[in-house]
Amino acid sequence: MINNILKSTSHREYPLPKGPWIMMQEWEHLLFMHWPVSPHKLKPYLPPGLELDTYDGDAWISIIPFQVSNVRLRKIPPIPFFRPFLEINVRTYVKRNGVRGVYFFGLDANKLLAVLGARMATLPYFYSKMSMAKINGSFYYDSARSGRNSAIFQASYQPIGDPYYPEKKSLSSWLLERYFLWSYKYGALFRGGIHHRKWELQDARVNLKEQSLTSFLPSDLLETAPSLVHYATSKTALNWMIRKEGTDS
Template sequence: MYKNILESIQHRVSPLPRGPWVMTQKWEHLLFMHLPVPKEVLAQHIPKELEVDTFEGQAWITIIPFMVSDMRLRNLPSIPYLKSYLELNVRTYVRCNGLSGIYFFSLDADKILAILGARLATLPYYYANMTMNEGREDDFHYKSVRKGSTEASFKGSYRPISTYYYPGNDSLSFWLLERYHLWTIKKGVLFRGDIHHKQWKVHDAKAAVEGFYTLIPFLPDSISKEKLLFHYASSQRVLIWRIKKVE
């Protein structure tokens, strides 16, 4: 299985990372909720070492609720307590040293050990009460409320509304989905992580969402949710490399 994933590289615009991957996860029932945002707004909220990436001059933020399953370290069985948990990501698109990737504003999860481990790896994880249930008509109902003195929350339902497809290389969908590098910053030090998976096979999606603006409170009220773009993906097996300091 892993060899087959590693040999599937035709969709990448950068080479596979050096060295062995250290962890694998399966991501399931993902909603990609894309929101166009002015580049100037985002530039104020990312590290100075990064540059806002745009598609035809437009910057984007994406919110992704999904389930993680079968998380395991390389050559080891699944971790029982962490075999399955829910996650909610808020990311934007950046460039650094000629590479395109992502920068996370936040990641919420419902397993405290997963959060503690990810924080040690410099990722901005938060603990949240989360539920995901499958409805009767192939729809998914998702709710997340971050714990602590915050209003950060998300509530929504979503379902695929088209047959699956592979976005074309020059399309906005490909630009939004096919991202294999991430950057984080901790105590003024920039770190980079790398992942790999097969090309995204997605559906157009329909979604009804509430509260997501609380996850990105710096956005001005003028940003319209009428321009949201949705994708749904049923699953993806992902290989993950160790996060390293950028020299």
Template sequence: MYKDIVNSTQHRKSPLPEGQWLMAQKWDHLLFMHLPVPPEIMKRQLPKGLDLDTYDGVAWLTIIPFRISDMRFRNMPPIPFLHSFLELNVRTYVCRNGIPGVYFFNLEADKLLAVLGARLASLPYFHAKMKMRETNGTFHYSSIRKGNSNIMFLGSYHPIFEAYYPKERSLPYWLLERYYLWTSRNNSLFLGGIHHKQWKIHDAKADIVKQNMANFLPDIVLNEKRLFHYAVTCRALFWPIKKVD
């Protein structure tokens, strides 16, 4: 299974990371909630060393609630007590040295040990009270950050129309086919590589009751027309996160 994933690279526009992958995860029932943002607003949020990436001159911020399962280290069984949990992340789109990727503003998870482990790897995780349930094909998702209950995501979503592979150079392809991630801590950049097969997605319909996961955005941006995608599942491989010189 993992060999098949590693050998499937025709959809990538960047090389595989060097060395061997370290960890694998299965992602299930993902909502991609994309918000268009004026570039001048997003540029102010980026750390030094990263260039904002835009599509037709527009920057984007994406919020992704989903479930992680079957998390394991290479050649090991699933991690006890941590192999399955809920996660939500908030990202924008960047480049460094010509390589496209994503920059994470924050990530939420409902397992404290997962949060603490990710923080050791320089990822900006927060512990949250999270729930996900499915009713007749609609997924109801809530995330309320512990220690700051004003930061939350409440909504439901479901796929519409048939699943498809986004066409190269389309906006969905540009948003989804990203295989390098950056984070920042103490004025330093950290880089991680991932790999998975090409995304197969549905367009989606969502009812967002409340969300303020990116509270640096003004209301005028939050009220812009949103773009929604849904993916049933994806297995992803992770390489070690390294500090960028």
């Protein structure tokens, strides 16, 4: 299976990252909610060295809740009795030296070991109490992060229509086919690479009851319903080591 994933590269804009992958994850029941935002309002929230990537003049913010399962490190068997955990990430779309990717404003998970491990890898994870249930074809997702950086996410969502592959150069493809991520810690940029097969999507209907994951941004940036919503059943992803890049002024 992994060799087939590694051989499937025609949808990538750039070659696979150098060196071996280090971790495999299975992502399940992913909801992608996307909002267009004014670039000049979002730019101040990026770290030095990253440039906003835009589509037809708009920057974008996405909130993505999903379940993580079947996690294992390279050349190490799956951990017995490992339970799936839930995760939400908030990201925007950036580029550096011509390479496109994503920058995470924050990531929540309900497995403390995953949070601590990701923080060691420079990613801005938070521990949250989270639940997901499937009832009559709809998913109900709740997350509550406590403490100084408290945040809430409550939504229900349902896939609709037939699965499809986004057309190349479409907005959907531009948003989802991203294979590099950046983080910022210790005054420096770090970059990691990922790889998976091309996204197969469905359209989705979402009822976003409450979310304060983006409360650090101006309140008017995400005051409307998401402009674009996708659902994906699952994806097997390979992750490469996150390495320090340095910064540009």
